[in-house]
Amino acid sequence: MFTEESLRKYPILIKVFMGLPADVFWEMIAKMEVRYPEYRRERLRKKKKERERAIGGGRKPDLSLVIRVALVLTCLRLHIPQIAVACMYQDATQSDVSRDLRRLLPLLKEVLPCPAIWEMVEEGQELTEEEVLAVEQLSDGRVLIDATEQQIYRPGKDNEERKKYFSGKKKQFTLKTQFATDGEHHIEGISVGAPGATSDIKLSDELATVGRLPDGCEAQADKGYQGLDERVSLVTVQNLETGEQEEMPRLIVKTPFKKPKGGELSEEQKACNRAISQVRVRVEHCIGWVKNWAIIATRLRCAHSIYTEVMQVVCGLVNAQTQRWQATRKAKSQATS
Known part of the structure; x- marks a missing residue:
């Protein structure tokens, strides 16, 4: 069974069972150990109305923070029964895995470069400044959009609910x-x-995707987002050559051409589709990396209430590794130049 000492002695265990390099794991642990005392107090204050004991009372965790985090990350990576995860670590129980899966996910979100969560937007609801992507967040001025699905168990007994x-x-x-x-x-x-029955373009509309994109950016999506360009509002700009006022879309949206029924695409349209695919494949790469974590790639067994939080943490783990290898590649190129 693994202990903190064995994890430090054999770094490959972290890579194999948690899916991230050992140095990234220990950097994350260092940040969490600093933040954890205050995080725990904040969490208990939120539950104060539900608690009969004073804050600070009750049983303290038996396991170190290192092992507790390792349990959660192993559960995310392997998605095997929680009792099997507990058997891998000394003194851990299935209850420890179950509790910490909920307790530590918010803390993991704080120390990882997690993406923003896009909530559903009511009709007529205005987006806040924080809900809109900033141009500075886009390294190349592009936004690549795609959707993925994950299998779940058959929900409930209501046929109408199941259809959704x-x-x-x-x-x-x-x-x-x-x-x-x-x-x-x-x-x-x-x-x-x-719900999985929602089409890509309908989900995009419910999220107000176009409204969340910054002015002047270029958005690319697959054929499931046909018509997304029609959602883009127009802005009035001044033509520098003529001095006249002109209306133009506030951002560019590109989607592939669909082959017409009974017809063929022109060579120009095929070339345009290939150009879009060569760029858009990068969002497919990201989705593929996220699915290296079995909790996303296999049928979901945890509660739907924490699904989005689990997805956000896994995306944060992917972002952390992406930033790491890009920094390494940049350092190597600078050293050779």
Whole structure:
């Protein structure tokens, strides 16, 4: 069984069972140990109305923070029964895994470069400044949009409710998540989990995706987002050559051409589709990396109430590794130049 000492002695265990390099794990632990005392007090204050004991009372955790975090990350990476995860670590129990999966996810979000959560927007609701992506967040001025689905167990006993979650594409009950990345493999935003029967373009509308994008950026999406460009509002600008006022879209949206029924695409349209695919594949890379964590790649067994939080933490883990290898590559290129 693994202990903190064995994790320090054999760093490969961290990579194999938690899915991240050992140095990233220990940097994360150092940040969490500093933040944890205040985080625990804040969490207990929020539950004060539900508690009969004073804050600070009650049983303290038996396990060190290192092992508790390792339990959570192993559960996310392998998605095996919690009792099996507990058996991998000394003195851990299934209850420890279950409790800390909920207790430590918010703390993990604080120390990881997690993407923003895009909530559903009511009709006529105005977005706040914090809900809109800033141009500075986009390393190359692009936003790449795509959605992915994850299988879930058949929900409830109500047929009407089940229909909302049945994906015609996957032929399964699923939850759908929309991703928004830049052109450099950084996940900038994800949606809350939506019923799998929701189409990509409808989910985009419910999230007010176009409204969340900054002026002047270029958005690219697949054929499931046909018509997204029609949601872009116009802005009035002055033509520098003629001095006249002109209306133009506040951002550019590109989606591939669909082959017409009974017809063929022109060579120019095919070339345009290839150019879009060469850039848009980067959001597919990000989704693929996220699915290296089995809790996202396999049928979801945890409560739907923490699904979005789990997805956000896994995206944060992917972002942390992306930033790491990009920094390493940049340092190597500077050393050789």
